[in-house]
Amino acid sequence: MNKLMKKIMISVVLTGVAFALYQNFSLMPEYQGLNEGLSNYIIKSGLNDTGSLNLITAVLYDYRAFDSLGESTVIFGAVSGIVLILSRKMLPVSSKGLSFIVKRALGIMTPFIALFGFYVITHGHLTPGGGFQGGVILAAISIIFSIVYGSAFDYRRYSPQTKTLFETGGALTFLGLGLAGILMEGAFLQNLGFLTAETGTLISAGSIPYINIGVGFKVGAGLAIIFYSMIQKTFEEDF
Amino acid sequence: MAVLEIILVIFLVFSALMAVYFDEELISIIFLSIFSLVLTALYLLHKAADVALAEAVIGAGLNTAIFMSAISQIRHGDSD
Amino acid sequence: MFNNLIFIILFMLGFYALIMKTNLIKNVIGLNLMEAAVFFWVIAFSDIGGEVAIHKMGEEVTKFNDPVPQALTLTGIVIGASTAALLLTLIIELNKFSGTIDRDQLEGLND
Amino acid sequence: MDIRILLLILVPLGTAFLIPFIDLINAKLRRFFVLLGILLESYLIISIIINNFQQLKNGEFFLQYYLGGWHPPLGITLAMDALSLVFAVITALSLFLIVIYSIGYIGHHEGKYYVLYFLIAAASMGAILTADMFNIYVFIEMLTITSGALIGFKRTQEASAAAIKYLIYNVLAGLLFFLGVLIIYFNLGTLNMADISQNFASLESGIQLFISAIFLTAILIKMGIFPFLFWLPKSYDTAPSPVTAVLSGVLSKVYIYIFIRIFWTVIGFETLEALNLNVLLLDLALLSSFFGHVFALQSNNIKRLLGYSSIGHIGMITAVIMLNTEAGFYGGLLHIISHMFMKAGLFVACGYLLQYTRSHAYRDFKGVGIRNRSVFIAFIALLLSMIGMPPLLGFASKWYVLMAFLEARSYFGAFIVIFGSLTAVIYYLRYIAKGFEEVKLTEDDLKEEIYSRPLLSVLYREKIVSFITYAYTAIIVGFGLGFRFFDLPLRMSIESLMNVERYIELVLGG
Structure with a gap:
């Protein structure tokens, strides 16, 4: 009875909240794009300013690069927290993994997945994608390995220390490029002018591709660490 | 275009409903994954390629x- | 109008799963649904019928979709994924001690 | 363009990034490195104050930094006025003291602990210094994730449950904040705080109300005001003592700063008044304060009690700030400073006192005072300051708060201040009396207790821990005698807070 009352009350509250939200959202005027302000400027002169064809990458790694630094710091913090909470000294000894055919097929596919990941990372300023998306694809390789070959395979090849090295290396690359911006151009995370080449080529857009590479390594290694920390306990019980 | 969008939105709401409705966690997670895929398609329809890629991989x-x-x-039921 | 309705349906579904479901994993799923609802609304609202905000070499496009909300949403998605991972980690750790992830049973165990 | 305010964020961030490297090379260097980082941070703060002291005195203090070389409203701008300076100084001082305390307290997983700690330092500095709405969101999420992980640091069932609760509430608040920022962007096309402030009045009142309500919900959850206070005591209880000191000493104050920035600088108090939200908020905050003190009365756990009392004090601070008078700001800001030192000091002292007890419960508090007499006296001094005894800092700040309430003829507020002090006398005296109760323990009992407690609370360097407790007590006593010291910075910060046009002009024009 008590539970039913609670359910009814919460449903009433939820309906009320939904109604209030709907009322308020219908107040919002139809968005027609803005004739002045941030987005208009970026659409007009984003290409000239940054040399990046992809304007979203231009926003992420040039106009608002500090946000991206904060964002990768959030992942760094999450990784540290997860490793702290789940740290166990147990080495994951694996199950045998899937069948021979699957392993062979994956062996053929892996280079292409890695290639796609690197493509997404390095072409962040030309096509959709960038450090974050490509980094997740790289982490996915690690995840697929642990499913198909059994978890110890990837673990033995790339120890947690290596992954940590990649992760902090990526973060420090980002920070270092920012400091280089202070030294060479005068402001933190300013686009490095001397790296700019002809627009539309791979080595254009100043420091954006290099930041992308740093972020890609950071995110990939960090997410792989998260995944490996989370599957460790299963194997502890297998003993 | 509009028809495709409506179909996708129906799928989206349906998969979200199922993800909430089922008590079995595994089924919920599979429906959440389907939800994300449909959402990816919708992002592409709305011309947000980067966000679509991020939603697909993440x-x-x-x-x-x-x-x-x-x-x-996660173990169920045996509290010690 | 249409998008607002979808946003509210998804948001409320997520909120319902967060409040009413006692299973902690379902709560995290609810949180994810709420995040997805917000991000979907942002993208759908900022769609003004233009092209993807990427220049193509040798082509002049006059109308782009606003790139700034998309960049902000990307940040939000990544942050949401890392919070979900941290929450699930804590749930695993909680389950190791209590053997349950049911909120009602946990209330009884704690105090 | 003053690079030091950028370095205030980058130094802790770089320290956090480098600690895993140092761990790989030689883990013994870590502690030295941590100290180096925090000393550099303190040096930066001190050099900012000394170099700009004249401007500070004339009320012209303002520093800013354009990230990426983009001038506002295009890119992200860091801005520091007198209000941010006051918050940055007290935050840095707290962080400095608690880092030294952590060196004495944390004996396990030190590497990850310091990484998360320095990320909190970087994020709180960032949230204080930035002048960009979305940047605040990023830093808030950073604070949420790092502090959530640290609440689960003890790795017990209670700690994990508390951390999950904390994270769910705070992620929800962060999501609402994101929605609010995006709605502002869709209406005004900008993310710079000064630019938003300039144009906010031109919006329709319905949308103004909507945006204010969303931000209000988000920040009230973060601060722990009445309808959303349920995550707070549990997480204060289960986190290790230095983390609790950070949570109550730094995080809640950073959220109050964000609250002030958003509702005075960005949205503007006139808007709140026009929407009739200020009266509602004032009553809500006072109610929250009342409930905090009442819950504290029935609490049987010292750390949870301190958490409830934090709710009471933060509600009081919010209420007195909501009066929007000069006296209100003076009392509120002074009480923020004094509460920061008192609460952090109390949690720090608790970490020392509760090292030999099985739990934080009332019955286990027996005999604590006899075993560690000098630290317990410091603890009592801090408690008396919380109550508001005359020569201590708590008295001065509570006096100004009371005067502000009486001046504004808000008698309910004045009643809450006195009620808080009176209930505090009751619930603290209980613990002081219990602490001096004689306990007959044999050697074996003591040994058994030591081995039964979780490994993490073992203190390695008791001297450092007790020294920091004395330092906090010295701050309370010293500044309590000389609370006029805060007169200049508080007047400066109130002036810069009330003068929104000047802030807009400096951020956009400078």
Whole structure:
């Protein structure tokens, strides 16, 4: 009875909240794009300013690069927290993994997945994608390995220390490029002018591709660490 | 275009409903993954390619893997 | 109008799962649904019928979709994924001690 | 363009990034490195104050930094006025003291602990210094994730449950904040705080109300005001003592700063008044304060009690700030400073006192005062300051708060201040009396207790821990005698807070 009352009350509250939200959202005027302000400027002169064809990458790694630094710091913090909470000294000894055919097929596919990941990372300023998306694809390789070959395979090849090295290396690359911006151009995370080449080529857009590479390594290694920390306990019980 | 969008939106709401409705966690997670895929398609329809790519790799790929690895080690019922 | 309705349906579904479901994993799923609802609304609202905000070499496009909300949403998606991972980690750790992930049973165990 | 305010964020961030490297090379260097980082941070703060002291005195203090070389409203701008300076100084001082305390307290997983700690430092500095709405969101999420992980640091069932609760509430608040920022962007096309402030009045009142309500919900959850206070005591209880000191000493104050920035600088108090939200908020905050003190009365756990009392004090601070008078700001800001030192000091002292007890419960508090007499006296001094005894800092700040309430003829507020002090006398005296109760323990009992407690609370360097407790007590006593010291910075910060046009002009024009 008590539970039913609670359910009814919460449903009433939820309906009320939904109604209030709907009322308020219908107040919002139809968005027609803005004739002045941030987005208009970026659409007009984003290409000239940054040399990046992809304007979203231009926003992420040039106009608002500090946000991206904060964002990768959030992942760094999450990784540290997860490793702290789940740290166990147990080495994951694996199950045998899937069948021979699957392993062979994956062996053929892996280079292409890695290639796609690197493509997404390095072409962040030309096509959709960038450090974050490509980094997740790289982490996915690690995840697929642990499913198909059994978890110890990837673990033995790339120890947690290596992954940590990649992760902090990526973060420090980002920070270092920012400091280089202070030294060479005068402001933190300013686009490095001397790296700019002809627009539309791979080595254009100043420091954006290099930041992308740093972020890609950071995110990939960090997410792989998260995944490996989370599957460790299963194997502890297998003993 | 509009028809495709409506179909996708119906799928979206349906998969979200199912993800909430089922008590079994595994089914919920699979529906959440489907939800992310449909959302990816909708992002593409709305001309947001970067967000679509991010949603595809993070929402449908990584989140599913993390959720699965979480439920694979959760024991039920035996409180000690 | 249409998008607002979808946003509210998804948001409320997520909120319902967060409040009413006692299973902690379902709560995290609810949180994810709420995040997805917000991000979907942002993208759908900022769609003004233009092209993807990427220049193509040798082509002049006059109308782009606003790139700034998309960049902000990307940040939000990544942050949401890392919070979900941290929450699930804590749930695993909680389950190791209590053997349950049911909120009602946990209330009884704690105090 | 003053690079030091950028370095205030980058130094802790770089320290956090480098600690895993140092761990790989030689883990013994870590502690030295941590100290180096925090000393550099303190040096930066001190040099900012000394170099700009004249401007500070004339009320012209303002520093800013354009990230990426983009001038506002295009890119992200860091801005520091007198209000941010006051918050940055007290935050840095707290962080400095608690880092030294952590060196004495944390004996396990030190590497990851310091990484998360320095990320909190970087994020709180960032949230204080930035002048960009979305940047605040990023830093808030950073604070949420790092502090959530640290609440689960003890790795017990209670700690994990508390951390999950904390994270769910705070992620929800962060999501609402994101929605609010995006709605502002869709209406005004900008993310710079000064630019938003300039144009906010031109919006329709319905949308103004909507945006204010969303931000209000988000920040009230973060601060722990009445309808959303349920995550707070549990997480304060289960986190290790230095983390609790950070949570109550730094995080809640950073959220109050964000609250002030958003509702005075960005949205503007006139808007709140026009929407009739200020009266509602004032009553809500006072109610929250009342409930905090009442819950504290029935609490049987010292750390949870301190958490409830934090709710009471933060509600009081919010209420007195909501009066929007000069006296209100003076009392509120002074009480923020004094509460920061008192609460952090109390948690720090608790970490020392509760090292030999099985739990934080009331019955286990027996005999604590006899075993560690000098630290317990410091603890009592801090408690008396919380109550508001005359020569201590708590008295001065509570006096100004009371005067502000009486001046504004808000008698309910004045009643809450006195009620808080009176209930505090009751619930603290209980613990002081219990602490001096004689306990007959044999050697074996003591040994058994030591081995039964979780490994993490073992203190390695008791001297450092007790020294920091004395330092906090010295601050309370010293500044309590000389609370006029805060007169200049508080007047400066109130002036810069009330003068929104000047802030807009400096951020956009400078």
